[in-house]
Amino acid sequence: MTDPAVLDAVRAFNRFYTNKLGVLAKGYLDTDYTLTEARILYEMGARKRVSATELNRDLGLDPAYLSRLLKKFREAGFIDAEPDPDDKRSQILVVTSKGQAEYETLGERSRQQIAKDLREVDTFGHERLIGSMQVIRAILDPQSTAPTSPVVIRPHRVGDMGWLVEAQAVAYAREYGWNDKFEGLVAEVAGKFIASFNPERERCWIAERDGKRVGSVVVADGGGDTAKLRLLYLDPAARGLGLGRTLVEQCIKFSTLAGYRKLSLWTNDCLSAAIRIYQTAGFRLVAEEKHNLFGPECNGQTWELELCEAKLSSN
Numbered sequence: 001m002t003d004p005a006v007l008d009a010v011r012a013f014n015r016f017y018t019n020k021l022g023v024l025a026k027g028y029l030d031t032d033y034t035l036t037e038a039r040i041l042y043e044m045g046a047r048k049r050v051s052a053t054e055l056n057r058d059l060g061l062d063p064a065y066l067s068r069l070l071k072k073f074r075e076a077g078f079i080d081a082e083p084d085p086d087d088k089r090s091q092i093l094v095v096t097s098k099g100q101a102e103y104e105t106l107g108e109r110s111r112q113q114i115a116k117d118l119r120e121v122d123t124f125g126h127e128r129l130i131g132s133m134q135v136i137r138a139i140l141d142p143q144s145t146a147p148t149s150p151v152v153i154r155p156h157r158v159g160d161m162g163w164l165v166e167a168q169a170v171a172y173a174r175e176y177g178w179n180d181k182f183e184g185l186v187a188e189v190a191g192k193f194i195a196s197f198n199p200e201r202e203r204c205w206i207a208e209r210d211g212k213r214v215g216s217v218v219v220a221d222g223g224g225d226t227a228k229l230r231l232l233y234l235d236p237a238a239r240g241l242g243l244g245r246t247l248v249e250q251c252i253k254f255s256t257l258a259g260y261r262k263l264s265l266w267t268n269d270c271l272s273a274a275i276r277i278y279q280t281a282g283f284r285l286v287a288e289e290k291h292n293l294f295g296p297e298c299n300g301q302t303w304e305l306e307l308c309e310a311k312l313s314s315n
Contacts, residue, residue, distance in 0.1 A: 029109040045103025053090040138237045149210045156204035161190040164216050168233050178294035203254050214238035217247040225261040244277045256307045269299040
């Protein structure tokens with residue numbers, strides 16, 4: 001059962017956002033249209049030709065109500081109708097030049113309203129806003145948010161380590177209840193990596209999509225012939241894409257070329273998705289111990305890979 005506090009928080013946000021959009025106002029965007037009417041005009045203008053059956057299905061409106069609104073738009077000269085060859089009970093709605101002009105006017109008014117709301121927000125705020133919207137959509141409707149842009153993997157640069165510390169600390173606090181001791185550990189590892197970075201023996205990769213950081217991993221010098229795989233992280237919106245496996249393969253390839261004979265890592269058994277990646281790549285569990293370093297009791301694990309035995313994907 002969902003926590004009542006979560007339900008109330010969502011309701012509060014819905015109230016805020018409907019007010020922000022002006023949904024409760026008499027006319028949407030200072031027009032004579034209701035929000036529903038404006039949405040129908042948008043859908044028809046964007047598609048140019050659409051069947052009444054398809055429009056009703058996609059918007060989830062009462063058929064009789066939709067029929068009345070379509071009649072209003074025909075009388076206004078916004079649409080013409082012709083028989084639907086695939087459904088004798090339906091019609092194909094064709095947007096007229098007058099209807100297209102109305103669609104474009106509504107679009108421009110909507111953009112102006114958003115620009116007004118964002119005029120005091122800086123570029124970083126824009127990025128946070130869009131990222132938060134993407135996360136909300138991915139959580140509530142994951143099937144509609146399959147990524148269309150490729151993921152780019154690049155070396156680290158200034159600012160990446162700060163992001164990495166914050167992203168991991170917030171994610172693990174939210175998902176596993178870990179405390180700020182974990183944030184301190186990540187900050188210590190990241191700080192040491194920056195302070196003593198040796199590009200011939202160490203590397204950090206950052207994964208980006210649409211200019212937003214969505215993943216990271218580090219290879220650090222563990223001394224002698226051993227490298228350490230550290231700080232593997234994937235943003236929730238980037239999980240399930242095979243990106244974790246790709247980042248681990250980057251670590252294995254680099255460590256091999258750098259002359260290491262062994263790749264070692266420390267993790268916790270609650271991170272099951274990451275552990276499956278390590279197992280698939282050929283890592284072996286060599287030690288484990290209980291601890292409460294981050295608050296809740298955890299089972300820490302050390303995994304090792306003899307690099308000559310690495311199992312890389314053929315993809």
